[in-house]
Amino acid sequence: MTETAPLAGSAHADTATNQGEMSRPQWRAPGGPPARPRAGAVLRGLLKTTRPKQWVKNSLVVAAPAAAGRLFTREALTQVTLVFVLFTACAAAVYLINDARDAAADRAHPTKRHRPVAAGQVPVPVAYATGAALAVLAPTAAAWLSSPVVAALLTAYIGMQLAYCVSLKHVLVIDLVVVSTGFLMRAMIGGVALGIPLSRWFLITTGFGALFMVSAKRYSEAVQMAGKAGATRALLTEYSTGYLRFVWQLAAGVAVLAYCMWALEEGGVPHTSVLPWRQLSMVAFVLAVLRYAVFADRGTAGEPEDVVLHDRALALIGTVWLAMYGLAVANW
Template identity: 40%
Template sequence: MPLRDLLRSARPRQWIKNILLIAPSLTSGVLPEPRPAARLVVAFVAFSLTASGVYFINDVRDADHDREHPTKRLRPVAARALTPRLAIAVGALLVATGLLLGLSIRLGSVIGVYAAVSLAYCFLLRNLVVTDLLAVASGFPLRVIAGGQATGATVSFWLLVTTCAGSLFVVTGKRYSEAVVFGAAKVRIRPSLSRYRVVHLRLAWLCSVAVAMTAYAIWAFGEGNAFSAMSLIPFALALLRYMEAINGARAAYPEDLVQKDRTLQALGMTWLGIFAARGFA
């Protein structure tokens, strides 16, 4: 059992999602002091460990379906490089450690809800139409809420609406891409796709991105400062870029898309730079 298989099952590339923890601090224009910043680091580790633990357990649950997938069949559990018993043991340990870290910085309730919803999705919610999409999308706003609690920064209502709509945009875009790419094989690879029509998934991501754009614009102009208003430009362009990827059925793996698309990265860095400049202004 090489350490490499354990690391692959932990999916560290997914940890990029935890960058949302810094959103409340950045958008409030206040860079965290050393103590809140340290809590933010602990929150990042806690979410990363909890998410990785869920991935181990989910891989055991999905092993049979993953073996039908062109790339997921190479996952250690699906490829039988890791035994289900070991994967569950490691997963449980990681989830417990993440919860303990969360408790140490008074984020136990948020991380607990995240773990509960994620595990419920593994065993039950994935079979419920629409609820499965909401369950997956819920992880993003929970990270934003945790970031606000960790640093004491205020989480704007409209910013939270943006996060909720944006996360649903990413999730429905992922399902749409999977449905288009896998075609007739989609039911064997992801059974839940049998309950969705491609046209309905397309409508879902179009509606979600419209709500995200509108909510962000309301927040940006409502803040009453040039930095927030300017941030609408890279935000809108990033959404349009991501829409292009979904429309081309290239968003089945959002983390890969974000890590490989230089345009998305440049827009993200521009957005971060605007708020970093506001913090030092």
């Protein structure tokens, strides 16, 4: 009897210990095989890997229909919603495949090691399989529900972005062009889906506006990493801050010039507006570019959506520009 009590207590202690271990997160040694995650955790990890915060960039699909004044029709809204979902699926496919490919390297990174694939929340084969499925299904759905041209554009986007993940992100200048082209494709696809002819000024303004923001972000990264070892982007060490400053200044100038050419262009829809909204919108557009350039010059221009949302003055200027632009397109 005197010996059974400790044994019983020990058994209870072992049971409690085992239950405590089961309730705690399963840790693994660095580089070791991750514990098998549960289905719910995998789904949450897959969603997180698709970068929901980045989905706002895909709202650029409304740009061409809005510029043509054809956004608020049932057909347009249906097609724009569809291409938004399909473009989001394509971008998600790229993120999943990229994170699966870089999982081993990300585990050694101070922040990227928390990504679901690198942390073991999402198994690498699952990330690859999900990304590949989305990469196939999105263009297929586009060919069936929209048009073969939209499907071709989505396929080109996926191919370009995967090439970027594999090698192009290590090539000087080309990395800037590829990222900027991704934004341009977003802006184009809404017009392509609705068969809207794309204005030359629209393409120039959008393309160089994207290059302005991308190069400003790279410049800010280069400024912040100056004199520090272990840059997050190896290519930053090959760019000079002077060169990146030249690129974002050049791109900003071309974008402003192209927009002003559109605003001052005669012809097209007859001018019947109460006020010359096209011309007035130039003021707001230029102010927005100048305000954004302040952050670029300081080296604090990170993600474009973060810059806009965290600066009240820039957000207000952008809202005023959108209102003027909408009135100009509506010819009110």
